Amino acid sequence: MTIKHWPDGEGPREKLLTQGPSVLSDAELLAVILRNGLAGTSAVDVARNMLSHFGGLRKLLAASESQVCKLSGVGPVKYAQLQACDEIARRIAQENLRKGQILTNPDLTRDYLMRQLADRSYEVFALLLLDSQHRVIQFVELFRGTINCASVYPRDIVALVLEKNAAAVIVCHNHPSGIAEPSEADRRITERIKIALETIDVSLLDHMVVGDYDIVSFAERGWIK
Incomplete structure (x- = not known):
């Protein structure tokens, strides 16, 4: 009928x-x-x-x-x-996380990143650049990899942060497998990025890993201090 x-x-x-x-x-x-x-x-x-x-x-x-x-x-x-x-x-979602907005709502950030990165068939490594008041400057997809890896170079992150005059950074990437649980490699590269950013006095606020239906936050797990 x-x-x-x-x-x-x-x-x-x-x-x-x-x-x-x-x-x-x-x-x-x-x-x-x-x-x-x-x-x-x-x-x-x-x-x-x-x-x-x-x-x-x-x-x-x-x-x-x-x-x-x-x-x-x-x-x-x-x-x-x-x-x-x-x-x-x-x-x-992009309007909700518009340029100049102060990031005070973790759920808003999660919703935005899910919209941007979930369901990709390849891995994407991106940066959310913030100013000293944690206002959004720009969201940038920096590296794209194969279905199971991406080449991440801390020096390129530092160069972009300096270019955009950012004072703080949230890094994020997706897992095409759909499982958000970070790998040991994810933890190692996060530490390298954190050390690289410290040399220019910029804070790494979080690393968020996006799966099909959830996001794992390094900061919430106490892995970024």
Whole structure:
């Protein structure tokens, strides 16, 4: 049964307008974006199939066009609509952690880094550069590696910090495996970066490792002092 044959008020769009978006399931929200399904199949059913195939919204939005368009009822137009929604969410996260904002909310930082680094198929090492008041100067992706390693050079970090006149730094990287637990190599490079930054009187506030669904903070574990 298609959505147009559902009882009044039960369609996802009508529920959103009368009750708000928070009451909708992931499949119903996705159906609002998709707008229509297949002959005899509702947009909600198409959305449920997409979510089941990829294992959730994040994995769906991180999938390539060829992967998404293999599914019945999905073509380039629907893929473009999904990507537009994902980019809007990414830009909102960037606005929330805008230049000049003082970092006082750890959850805001975590949300931003998850948006930037989770679901990458390769490792990315990045810096969050801050001024002396811990206001954001810039987020910079500094190194990209293979699926299991990245070459990190403390001298390049020092050069960038001096160029941007930063007074404090949060370093971060993702684990493409999805597991956020830091490795011994992660701990060693963190110590090298900390020592390098101390030579120019810049504080390393944290090293945050991003997995699929969580972030491990070196500072919270007492590994940065």
